[in-house]
Amino acid sequence: MKKRFFSILILTCLALTVSGGCASSGPNDGTLVLKAGFSTGASDPRVVSTQLFKEEVERATDGRITVDIHTDGELGSDSELISGVVNGELDITASSAGNFASYAPNVGISAFPFLFDDFEEAWEFVDSDVETRAEAELTEVNVKVLGHFDNGFRCVTTSEAAGPVECVADMDGLKIRIPENQIVMQTMLLLGAEPEVLGFAELYDALKNGTFDAQENPIPVIYNNDLYEVQDNLAITNHSYDVMLFVIRQDVWDSLSESDQKILLDAAAHAQEKDRELIREQTEDYIQKLEEAGMNVTYPNLEEFKGATSSLVDEFAGSFDPELLAEIR
Numbered sequence: 001m002k003k004r005f006f007s008i009l010i011l012t013c014l015a016l017t018v019s020g021g022c023a024s025s026g027p028n029d030g031t032l033v034l035k036a037g038f039s040t041g042a043s044d045p046r047v048v049s050t051q052l053f054k055e056e057v058e059r060a061t062d063g064r065i066t067v068d069i070h071t072d073g074e075l076g077s078d079s080e081l082i083s084g085v086v087n088g089e090l091d092i093t094a095s096s097a098g099n100f101a102s103y104a105p106n107v108g109i110s111a112f113p114f115l116f117d118d119f120e121e122a123w124e125f126v127d128s129d130v131e132t133r134a135e136a137e138l139t140e141v142n143v144k145v146l147g148h149f150d151n152g153f154r155c156v157t158t159s160e161a162a163g164p165v166e167c168v169a170d171m172d173g174l175k176i177r178i179p180e181n182q183i184v185m186q187t188m189l190l191l192g193a194e195p196e197v198l199g200f201a202e203l204y205d206a207l208k209n210g211t212f213d214a215q216e217n218p219i220p221v222i223y224n225n226d227l228y229e230v231q232d233n234l235a236i237t238n239h240s241y242d243v244m245l246f247v248i249r250q251d252v253w254d255s256l257s258e259s260d261q262k263i264l265l266d267a268a269a270h271a272q273e274k275d276r277e278l279i280r281e282q283t284e285d286y287i288q289k290l291e292e293a294g295m296n297v298t299y300p301n302l303e304e305f306k307g308a309t310s311s312l313v314d315e316f317a318g319s320f321d322p323e324l325l326a327e328i329r
């Protein structure tokens with residue numbers, strides 16, 4: 001009988017050890033792991049900057065808070081990453097402001113076509129109280145903005161078959177992929193194109209197999225994600241400025257001590273500075289790289305593009321705070 005009792009005791013302990021039931025600190029015992037997801041590759045400035053954020057936060061908290069970075073759409077498309085933060089399945093992401101518009105319409109305000117002529121103008125707006133007011137609704141959907149990264153100014157690329165874009169007429173009937181962004185959708189429709197939404201991680205293959213003639217993204221995104229391999233022409237349209245909201249789950253943010261919140265804000269500010277520096281540099285330097293990679297670069301007359309899209313603000317009058325729209329006008 002005694003023998004049977006001890007064999008059951010040993011088996012029980014074994015089972016508990018395997019299942020982790022016995023007292024043992026897991027790898028992250030007492031550590032807060034922030035899971036961060038991005039739609040683009042590791043070389044994209046938003047990921048490079050988040051890596052800096054990760055290093056600073058882990059150093060400043062002695063590893064009490066760590067950041068786990070996932071790239072290339074491994075955790076979903078931009079809209080899935082954003083809904084992950086909203087639903088509490090993902091802790092951090094960075095995505096174009098217009099991609100948040102389905103949760104907080106006003107936040108798409110910075111994406112209106114041809115709103116800014118250069119980065120200084122864009123950053124002055126994004127760092128202003130108008131942007132803060134435009135983002136206010138995000139806290140109601142569990143999104144806390146830690147910083148304003150930058151994606152750059154969106155430009156149009158086309159396949160060899162579609163040919164280069166030299167004027168608005170060349171946009172006519174263009175089967176162009178766009179992100180889930182209502183402002184960009186309407187901008188492309190006003191230019192006469194046929195826009196369709198597709199997650200960024202699927203874009204390269206969709207262009208390669210001819211599902212789309214065209215896509216539109218900033219110069220850094222085009223280069224860092226190798227889109228020049230599947231697109232022959234680049235038109236410098238700069239049709240929409242793409243601020244990139246660097247966000248964390250509001251409920252996780254609220255659970256942090258004030259000192260930890262300050263650590264995250266300081267790290268986000270340093271990451272934002274690095275991101276903006278990279279995007280400005282790459283926007284200036286990468287057009288030449290794209291030409292060297294074989295792209296045919298055109299500089300359409302933007303006055304024609306501005307004229308064709310000038311009615312957009314009025315079209316959205318119903319879905320934006322009138323005071324914010326007045327600032328835009």
Ligand code: EAX
Pocket residue numbers: 039040078095096151178179199200216217218221
């Ligand atoms: O930068 O989906 C898109 O086109 C966005 O620009 C995406 O964040 C890649």
